[in-house]
Amino acid sequence: MNSEKTSPPAPDGAWSPRIVAFFCNWCTYTAADLAGVSRLKYAPNARVIRLMCSGRVDPQFVLDAFARGADGVLIGGCHPGDCHYAEGNFKMLRRFQLLKRLLRDMGIEEPRLRLEWISAAEGEKVKAVINDMTARLKSLGPLGLPRQFAEWDSEVVKLTETIQEQETKEAEVTHAS
Amino acid sequence: MPAKPKVAFYWCASCGGCEEAVVDLAEDILGVVEVLDIAFWPVAMDFKKADVKALPDQALVATLLNGAIRTSEQEEMAHLLRRKSQYLIAYGACAHLGGIPSLANQFSREQLLRYVYEETPTIANEAKTRPLPSSQSNGNRVTLPEFREVVRALDQVVEVDYYVPGCPPTPKLTKAAVVALLEGKLPPKGSVLAPDIALCDQCPRKATKPVDVSFTEFKRPHLTALDPEKCLLAQGVVCMGPATRGGCEAVCPAANMPCTGCFGPTSRVRDQGAKILSSLCANVAAKDEAGIVKVLDGIPDPVGTFYRYGLAKSLLRRKADVAAAEKMPAS
Ligand code: SF4
Ligand code: SF4
Ligand code: FES
Numbered sequence: 001m002n003s004e005k006t007s008p009p010a011p012d013g014a015w016s017p018r019i020v021a022f023f024c025n026w027c028t029y030t031a032a033d034l035a036g037v038s039r040l041k042y043a044p045n046a047r048v049i050r051l052m053c054s055g056r057v058d059p060q061f062v063l064d065a066f067a068r069g070a071d072g073v074l075i076g077g078c079h080p081g082d083c084h085y086a087e088g089n090f091k092m093l094r095r096f097q098l099l100k101r102l103l104r105d106m107g108i109e110e111p112r113l114r115l116e117w118i119s120a121a122e123g124e125k126v127k128a129v130i131n132d133m134t135a136r137l138k139s140l141g142p143l144g145l146p147r148q149f150a151e152w153d154s155e156v157v158k159l160t161e162t163i164q165e166q167e168t169k170e171a172e173v174t175h176a177s
Numbered sequence: 178m179p180a181k182p183k184v185a186f187y188w189c190a191s192c193g194g195c196e197e198a199v200v201d202l203a204e205d206i207l208g209v210v211e212v213l214d215i216a217f218w219p220v221a222m223d224f225k226k227a228d229v230k231a232l233p234d235q236a237l238v239a240t241l242l243n244g245a246i247r248t249s250e251q252e253e254m255a256h257l258l259r260r261k262s263q264y265l266i267a268y269g270a271c272a273h274l275g276g277i278p279s280l281a282n283q284f285s286r287e288q289l290l291r292y293v294y295e296e297t298p299t300i301a302n303e304a305k306t307r308p309l310p311s312s313q314s315n316g317n318r319v320t321l322p323e324f325r326e327v328v329r330a331l332d333q334v335v336e337v338d339y340y341v342p343g344c345p346p347t348p349k350l351t352k353a354a355v356v357a358l359l360e361g362k363l364p365p366k367g368s369v370l371a372p373d374i375a376l377c378d379q380c381p382r383k384a385t386k387p388v389d390v391s392f393t394e395f396k397r398p399h400l401t402a403l404d405p406e407k408c409l410l411a412q413g414v415v416c417m418g419p420a421t422r423g424g425c426e427a428v429c430p431a432a433n434m435p436c437t438g439c440f441g442p443t444s445r446v447r448d449q450g451a452k453i454l455s456s457l458c459a460n461v462a463a464k465d466e467a468g469i470v471k472v473l474d475g476i477p478d479p480v481g482t483f484y485r486y487g488l489a490k491s492l493l494r495r496k497a498d499v500a501a502a503e504k505m506p507a508s
Pocket of ligand 3: 024025026027052053054055076077078082083084085086088089
């Protein structure tokens with residue numbers, strides 16, 4: 001049984017980073033498609049989620065991805081000036097800047113969040129970025145927030161169990177008398 | 178005459194403001210006492226833990242518990258009161274979301290203890306004595322509660338039925354909660370007992386809130402002469418109103434101060450900090466990286482600003498590498 005959700009074992013059993021990738025439908029997602037059609041080989045570590053625009057990436061998605069076990073989050077959008085909704089990628093760029101600082105303050109290293117402009121024609125760039133990010137995350141090691149949460153909460157779980165035991169004992173005594 | 182319903186008030190890691198809020202019911206508290214039997218209220222009445230233990234399970238209609246959970250003793254009391262109460266109510270921002278005490282989740286326990294008992298400028302403790310969970314004194318064993326690694330909201334320790342938000346909750350909301358309990362007119366379990374709308378909807382400055390705010394700088398409220406009527410965001414001051422639940426009737430903007438977010442998010446938002454970050458950043462005027470960074474430098478402490486009352490219940494909960502730092506051998 002493998003209950004370790006945070007680090008998918010590679011075929012050789014070693015840990016390999018898990019990247020959640022939010023790609024804009026109009027550019028980076030199409031580029032990833034192109035990379036596939038062109039049979040470019042690159043690291044299998046990114047789980048791609050397609051959105052209509054990088055401006056749709058709610059910072060809650062990013063935090064939630066980390067909280068659920070992502071080792072890195074990659075956001076791909078249209079080059080500045082090319083966003084189909086005019087301003088979406090600028091909004092993302094601004095959120096990215098403060099999110100980076102907030103993550104740093106919360107102990108999450110900078111390379112774990114990355115923003116890239118990748119046009120629909122840049123299949124090669126998808127490959128290069130994912131390979132590079134995978135390599136960097138490999139040298140950083142797992143973030144493993146779900147495991148950390150469980151570790152932090154073991155103190156509470158232990159006390160809860162002790163109290164439950166006591167209550168059961170007390171109940172037995174009451175019933176016996 | 179049937180016996181009056183029994184209630185309890187309890188406090189954990191809190192400042193006392195929530196207790197004050199109950200007292201602030203003023204004459205109304207007398208009305209409360211008339212219809213309720215206060216069975217346990219350490220701050221005001223001389224009952225002991227043993228009295229609570231002696232009650233049958235669920236003998237209390239409700240316990241209003243304020244404060245975050247930081248020690249093993251607070252956990253034990255939370256379990257005990259949970260068992261003795263039909264309704265357990267997280268009262269105030271700390272029990273609801275972790276509150277100001279949960280900002281300590283940016284540091285390890287070791288960092289905190291070292292600072293408080295060794296490094297604080299006002300401390301003289303050459304022997305570096307620290308409180309221990311168990312020690313010997315004159316042949317007696319003396320015990321203290323464990324100081325936990327993490328600060329928690331109440332529902333991260335035991336099941337909670339309802340939440341009364343605020344730092345502290347207003348008398349009006351407190352009264353409404355007590356009345357709802359007595360009349361049995363309660364919303365679905367797990368609800369926050371306050372309107373599920375953004376604070377801006379209740380703010381007297383709402384009319385001046387621009388549809389398109391555009392930030393060229395962020396001003397600190399203590400360094401800025403604030404217009405008493407214009408929306409604070411329109412004045413370039415970080416106001417948590419758009420990401421915060423209403424219910425306080427915008428007392429802070431009414432007193433010419435920005436909202437700092439004590440009511441927590443509405444039910445549609447999971448992470449209050451991420452939400453306000455999203456909305457503020459989207460409206461920064463600059464489009465180039467250097468310009469953007471310069472404007473955002475006006476928010477020097479995003480964690481302390483956006484999660485002032487709710488770090489414990491944020492998606493990340495606590496600084497990630499803190500646990501690793503704690504495990505490192507002391508040099
Ligand atoms: S002052 Fe704050 S709470 Fe009032 S409308 Fe503006 S942003 Fe909303
Ligand atoms: S305005 Fe904001 S900080 Fe002030 S009481 Fe209301 S919710 Fe709390
Ligand atoms: S449409 Fe691609 S970033 Fe907006």
